[in-house]
Amino acid sequence: MAPSTQKAVVVQADGSVVITSVPVPKPGPGQILVKVAAVAQNPVDFKTIAWVKKEGAIVGCDYAGTVEEIGPDVPAGLRTVGERVAGFVFGSYYKNGSCAQYVLAEAAPTVHLPDSWSFEDGSQLGVGPxxxxxxxxxxxxxxxxxxxxxxxxxxxxxxxxxxxxxxxxxxxxxxxxxxxxxxxxxxxxxxxxxxxxxxxxxxxxxxxxxxxxxxxxxxxxxxxxxxxxxxxxxxxxxxxxxxxxxxxxxxxxxxxxxxxxxxxxxxNMLGKSYDFPFQWEATEEAKALGKRFAEHISKVISLNRLKPNPKVVYPSGLASVQQGLLDGPKISGQKIIFRIADTPDL
Incomplete structure (x- = not known):
């Protein structure tokens, strides 16, 4: 069972980020709770923080980890506890982001991560693909x-x-x-x-x-x-x-x-309405596309036909996120990766 609280990287009112304790969420209908092993940074992370400065939001979209808990209304057999998975959430805007020990994710637009892919490489199988x-x-x-x-x-x-x-x-x-x-x-x-x-x-x-x-x-x-x-x-x-x-x-x-x-x-594929970066009303069609694309991506990976982006792993896990956000606009051709286990005093 997951603990009641966790460490997460949270946005402050001035656009800086800090590591703090927050509640571990419970999965709702169609959701899974993932114990995060690694996180990949995207340009949308530092752009969303800079544009909105949404105080209390948890940073990060891309993740890889293991299924800790399965919520109601997840179709039988779609996900299993302990399964290695990867995917993305709408980070840096809501109180649910990947730069944390646990993240809530939709069960359907999620990639099954085979043992041939490390969590570090798998963590980028979100926004990019x-x-x-x-x-x-x-x-x-x-x-x-x-x-x-x-x-x-x-x-x-x-x-x-x-x-x-x-x-x-x-x-x-x-x-x-x-x-x-x-x-x-x-x-x-x-x-x-x-x-x-x-x-x-x-x-x-x-x-x-x-x-x-x-x-x-x-x-x-x-x-x-x-x-x-x-x-x-x-x-x-x-x-x-x-x-x-x-x-x-x-x-x-x-x-x-x-x-x-x-x-x-x-x-759009996450099955939820949102009002940033523009207004979007959730549709079943968009959510179904996410599920289909996850199946396509999982199939290509299973056939060993996909290469991950070159990566640079920052040394201190969640404690490196602030530096990664500062470095992000200057790095090209590589993915910045954070391993949760590398976080000091975790």
Whole structure:
């Protein structure tokens, strides 16, 4: 049984974070209580804290650990006590986040973590791969590794070295697509090792023209894992003269005639309404997509066909979270990881 209290990293009114004692929650309908082993940091963690400063919120979205308790209305056999799992929650905004000894999670959009994956690697199987799945299979209904394309066609992935980009490249390649990506030159080898057929320097002022030439002017599908700081203009310009469709991680500016941009948000799959970063009313359809994507991701992992992001493990568990949040905007191509057991005096 879980204890009544736990240590967690909590947001203060000024946007700083502290480790403090908070109650261990009880799982409600459709939920599981997970004993957290490791946490992965995402850009959304430090962005949400900076934008909102939600006092009392527990930091963190991504987690890996073991099922401690199963709530009511979880379908029989879906989850088992002691099962190794990974997933994500809406952290840094509610009093439930992954930077804690225990986290409440939805039982359905959760990945089964095989023994071949460490908790450190598994902790990143949350926002990154689920967002990549949305970009590819919800926004555009592109082929999946379960049902790959019979005839390859080009796909551009902007931000190939980001966590979302790394998973999107792998999913797209496993789905039989011809993958083009943008990245900083220092990450070219990494992006190519994940399956990108060609990689382009997003700093190059001619990058859109070069992508258009490399794709023979036939590019009609793109994923923008960055969706800001100039990427919308590059991606739109790289598409065919007739235009195309862009899946985006943020609301997209108007681009040009013939181009349709479809923004997505991973939080939609958690089955709950929310009012930040925009208004969303929960739907059964979105929750069902989360369950289906979790099954796809679990299947790909079970076949040893997915590589985790390169990682850097911070040394002091929860006590390192504040430093990780400060370092996050400066780190690219890697995931910052915290092991709960490394926390001093835990």
């Amino acid at each position: 689920f967002t990549a799945a949305q970009l590819l299979w919800e926004a555009q209904q592109l082929p999946t590794p379960i049902q790959p394309a019979t005839t390859p066609f080009p796909l551009l992935i902007s931000g190939g070295a980001s966590s979302v980009g790394q998973y999107a490249i792998q999913f797209a390649k496993l789905s039989g697509l011809q993958v083009f990506a943008t990245a900083s030159p220092k990450h070219f080898d990494l992006v190519k090792s994940l399956g990108a057929d060609e990689v382009f320097d997003y700093h190059d002022p001619e990058v859109a023209k070069k992508i258009k030439a490399a794709t023979g002017g036939k590019l009609k599908h793109a994923v923008d894992a960055i969706s800001e700081t100039g990427t919308p203009a590059i991606v739109a310009a790289a598409l065919s003269d007739e235009g195309g469709v862009i899946s985006a991680t943020l609301p997209y500016p108007e681009t040009r005639a013939g181009v349709t941009a479809i923004p997505i948000c991973a939080y």
